Amino acid sequence: MADELDPIDTKILTLLSRDARMSNAAIASTVGIAASTAHTRIKSLFDRGLITGYHAALNQAKLGRGLQAIIGVSLRPGARQESIQAFTEEIRRLPEVIQLFFVGGGDDFLVHIAVENSSKVRLFVVDHLSARHSVASTNTSMIFEYHRNAVATDFA
Missing domain, CATH: 1.10.10.10 (Winged helix-like DNA-binding domain superfamily/Winged helix DNA-binding domain)
Incomplete structure (x- = not known):
């Protein structure tokens, strides 16, 4: 194209x-x-599908969610297909989640969240990620600054 x-x-x-x-x-x-x-x-x-839509950029800080983080998530081996599908469907619906990436490499997923403070990051990781039997490990990185060149669309 x-x-x-x-x-x-x-x-x-x-x-x-x-x-x-x-x-x-x-x-x-x-x-x-x-x-x-x-x-x-x-x-x-x-x-032609080159433009897929227009998106509003929300000011997370003004919405009371001024702290953003990227959380790498690795799933446990065994029943991976079911784990991947269930994880995707459930995690993407959480209000804290801005973006969810299914990736190759050291992690299986990258979860981009926006929350009020570091206590909410911890709560998100403990309640929604570590508590899941399918999750083997997490790795959290706080976002200090963010620059966007384009808005990505879903992969076909």
């Missing part, structure tokens, strides 16, 4: 990934095309 992108489509995607609320007129002006052409190209990018 990437080879089907011309320079104008690439510029449009870059602009929208930086500011999804950018107006069609502003996109057209920045890229150097007519507004109607920009509209047609953006619709085509949607139709």
Whole structure:
């Protein structure tokens, strides 16, 4: 799919990934095309599945969840498929969870959470992760600063 992108489509995607609320007129002006052409190209990018939606960025601190952490989770061997599916379905529904990644490497999952304070991180790990029979170990890293270049979409 990437080879089907011309320079104008690439510029449009870059602009929208930086500011999804950018107006069609502003996109057209920045890229150097007519507004109607920009509209047609953006619709085509949607139709081709290159744009999958627009997302609101929430200020977790103002929501009372100013501490974020990434928790690496390793599952116990045995019945892995059932453990992976159950873990995914249950953990992703928890309100503290911002993102859940199923990964290869030392961990099976990376769980990105936002909570009020370090006591809530501990409570999350103890109550929702370590208490699960399928979880062998966890490794918590606090997030001090975060920079986002793009919003990832679900893998197909």
